[in-house]
Amino acid sequence: MYQLTGVTKLYQKGRRTVPAVTGLDLIIEDGEWLAVQGRTGHGKSTLLNLLGGLDRPTEGTVELDGTGLGTLRETQLTRLRAEKIGFIFQTFNLIPTLSAAENVEAALIPLGAGHAERRARVDVALDAVALADRAAHLPTELSGGQQQRVAIARALVKEPTVVLADEPTGNLDEDTRDDIIALLEKLWRERGLTLVLVTHDTAIARRAQRTGVMANGHLTIRQDSANR
């Protein structure tokens, strides 16, 4: 469970101080799907970074399962991400020199799993996203939708408790977008993940249990959704 209390994140832009998130209070239950909407530059990605420990709040606390992320050392935060948090990005962020299987395997390296175990889990993960036949392909040999599936497999291969997705369908066409969202929803249901998904798309946001809207660093929660 996530608990955010009075979270503020400020950025310095030269002499100017830019508030990306201001006084945010939020609780995300285990297994909940929260969609976050909002215009560009209003703090959606910053919120995701704070939830994922990729950034630290200027004020307030971000707790995951009772542990304040701001109190952890960098190595501890990194370890936490390795074990519990999966990321999916709009631009996929696959390593271009590694194949689909090797990109997925990269998520298991920090866990110290042996080669045989890694390969077995990679096969299962790629199978879950219906890309087992593309395991040896490089990202440049895959379509956008296939690359995002690989990214999803990479996020899920470590069996995280939390998946943070930042505009996962932003670079995809409509049909592919629907496929990816359907896949995410399926996996969310099957695995009981806590899913926080940032999107511009209202139709996608409505599929979540809860929807929040970021505006000028403030989050307003809306209760209407298809999965409530």
Next chain:
Amino acid sequence: MFFVTYLRRELRRRMRQAIFITLGLALGVSLVVTVAAASAGANRAESGVLSALYGVGTNVTVTGPPVMVGRFGQVKMGGLTGIQVNANGVEFCHNGKCEKASPGQSFESVGPPYSAFSSAHVTAVARLHDVSAAAGGLLLSVNVQSIPTTSSSGPSGFFFSVDGVDTGHLALSPLSAGTIISGHSFTAADAGADVTVVDSGYAASHNLKVGSAITIGSAPGVTSVRFTVIGIVRQPTAASTPDDVYIPLARAQALQTAPGPAETGEVDMIYATAASAADIPAVRHEIAALLPHDTVTTQASLAGEVTGSVKSAASLASDLGRWLAVLVLIAAFAVACLLTVAAVTRRAREFGMLKALGWQTPRIVAQVLGESLAMGVAGAAVGVGLGFAGAAIIGTIAPTLHATVPGLIAPTLSGASSKAAMPGSGLNGELDPATASHMVAVPLHPPVTAGVIVLAVLLAVAGGLLAGGFGSWRIARLRPATALALVA
């Protein structure tokens, strides 16, 4: 395996950059290897000159003034030795005794080029505190004069050198620098025997082999001595004018026929070995104090007087060559660092993603260091290969170097013309002790030693690690959120 796969794929992705960095490091390394080889070759050539002159076991050498000048500075003239044409016809005169000479007849006069030391001098040197051994040697020049067989041609002659060596201290003589290629060298038992070891060049030009005989010292009133060849020695190529004939010291002392202050039983060279290399300067001073009118030289002092192209080559390799190699290495290191930092900057988003996946910073740093190390090792391999090629090219195309060592009088050998003629020889000759010098031709063979290879590899690896270190510093400062926000 994942580490290697990732490393290999990344280097392949930026193949051109990797090759550029590798070749830059290789160029620097190859220059280091080539310059080190050339420097070692020139220094080795210079040392070879010196050891060929005095033997490998000798640290200090003592020589007297030229026999014409004498130990105390007087110019001495000996009795006339040479061919004369007078009312009696053609005569060969030696020490006041004349003998009618027939066409085709040859006479030899034998004399030392330097003033002599007594055996007591040798003993005194041997007893000095820091001297571990001392021995005497007697260098003789044999002046061979022949009566022409036809009236239209004049008398002819040539020199060859005879070196009397102490058979009980063979390491303390120029003979020790050579390699016996046929027969054997002297033993202590040969001290009084009429046996000889001849130089390979002299043996070839005079058709000598083990078992052959040579006769030395045919002059009026002097009985010539017949020496049996027991061995043939090949001196180092640095000693391109080695002594022609080596005989036991006692036999050389008995051979002398030319006039001069030296007496039977004396020597004209003293070879000494210091107790340790650190004692050589002290030994030099002690001997100089003991024998103030004589020339005391060490390899170090002689090295300072060696001139010629071997000196220039050694200086060029060690000064200009070294700085050139250092500059190229610095440039290669700088290029490697810059390109690595640029590559890391370009991959910032990728490294941010790895951090988001849970990769600790040292793990990412190890990946980058591995890539840099791989380029360093490749640079070392290519550089060492190029260095070997460079050294081989230098050895092939480099002209033969020459070393000129002042202060030694060397009657030229094996029939070559000489300007250092023996006094009273009757031949046109000039002797200027102040400027007499000994020139040897020295081939340059640049060696690539294991030590230089190790140094070169370490330098290339260091260059790779330095570049990786700069990249790693960049990674350590990377904030994942910032990196992921970068435009791909």
